[in-house]
Amino acid sequence: MSNTSLSPTLEDYLEAIYQISLFNKVARSMEIADKLNVKRSSVTIALRSLADKGLINYQARSYVTLTDDGMNAARCVDKKHHILSDFFTNLLSMSEQDADKAACGMEHGMTAEVCKKMTALMKTINSDKSLSEKIKMAISQFEKEIGCKDDCGYKSLTISKVVDDQKDPLYDLNALKPGEHGIIERVLGSGELKKRLREMGVTHGQQILVERAAPLDDPIEIKVRNFHLSLRREEASLIMVKRV
């Protein structure tokens, strides 16, 4: 009777039981095992778990039916599956088979809000043939353009929303131009090299000024704590700073 939310795995079992029940009234271990491609022994364990949670009526060695709670939960999962499947086939023009497979993978993390909004979306689409045709055409057009750049259509898109910390990005010291100041945030590298840098005063929080760093200069010149230092480009690349 616990009401912690179901694991994706248990949701799969529940959905399988639901779908089998629609045709056979009751579900048997074997059928569930076949549907989910697992062994019979795994089903036994999952059934015990679902029974514990009050979602199925289950007696050892007998058939399985859904309780009312189980029926509600199963319908909810099934609904998510359908709405995704509908979306994939009727708007994205995918084959039923591919749509089904993708829906299986995505249905579990689907929030109630997404479910509701996608339902509304698909009603909109399905009730206006000309609209849906227009979109489908446009999609297939863009799809040709995208081509097969790589396995998931990746194309160095602008990072628009990764920013969930507000921090400014870090740069390595080579990114600063002569005259620019930075605050040292990290010193990479390890062992001796790192120790040497630290001893020169290159430590967290220090302000740093790049004095000379023309494109061809290899040792570049910097100022830290009023000391003037020479660093090889290679070393400079280990010092991560925030621009000031």
Next chain:
Amino acid sequence: MSNTSLSPTLEDYLEAIYQISLFNKVARSMEIADKLNVKRSSVTIALRSLADKGLINYQARSYVTLTDDGMNAARCVDKKHHILSDFFTNLLSMSEQDADKAACGMEHGMTAEVCKKMTALMKTINSDKSLSEKIKMAISQFEKEIGCKDDCGYKSLTISKVVDDQKDPLYDLNALKPGEHGIIERVLGSGELKKRLREMGVTHGQQILVERAAPLDDPIEIKVRNFHLSLRREEASLIMVKRV
């Protein structure tokens, strides 16, 4: 270096490393732990696993960077996340926060095909303001109609596509009208009752004919193997048949 596909969990770790790296060049255990809300010790284990698979450069007690393979894999996950997030915010009008949460849950099962098609969809939508406005309006209209029937907008929808076996549905014997034939598929119940039914000839594969079953008849009359039997409605409900 194995190329078995990543578990959702490891994908999450990879994505976190990617996002942290964008700002900090390198990722540290602590930061990953914070982002994913797990303990530092869990991160250590995950990092070892990612390093095994050749996706990250990792030395104990040092910072983490992505290998080329890791970068590709991470971009792929990240791309999925973004496309979903874009879809949720820009077409379904969800808040960034809710969109992000839902995307996290759904990105893992997303196939390459879905990713590509949704990219095309969002390009279509984003490049035609009037189209997207029209859809958004329609959605918000339908949303009001749907109201809050229940926690995922479920509304006994017609089951359109559950049928992945071709079997005809089963009915219990009470569903058959007088004169109809059925084939016995299952006999439910247990113990004595079930045994008795079997002894009367009610077994798998037998043809059955309902002879008399007016609405008020309680013992209904049936014929199996040329024997005429009387069954209580209660018993009849245990006999699952296919219509012939």
Next chain:
DNA sequence: GTATTTTGTTAGAAGATTCAAACTCAATTC
């Protein structure tokens, strides 16, 4: 009504993922 086949269970084991607690090493402070 016995024998065989099918179905379901148990037991034992393995891999993932996670945690708390103890420990180690590196970094910073004094």
Next chain:
DNA sequence: GAATTGAGTTTGAATCTTCTAACAAAATAC
């Protein structure tokens, strides 16, 4: 440089999911 802080690791344990192999019960066949 010694002491303290803190980040990262190890250890040991728990949960979940799955498997194989052996076993038990039920259903079917003979």
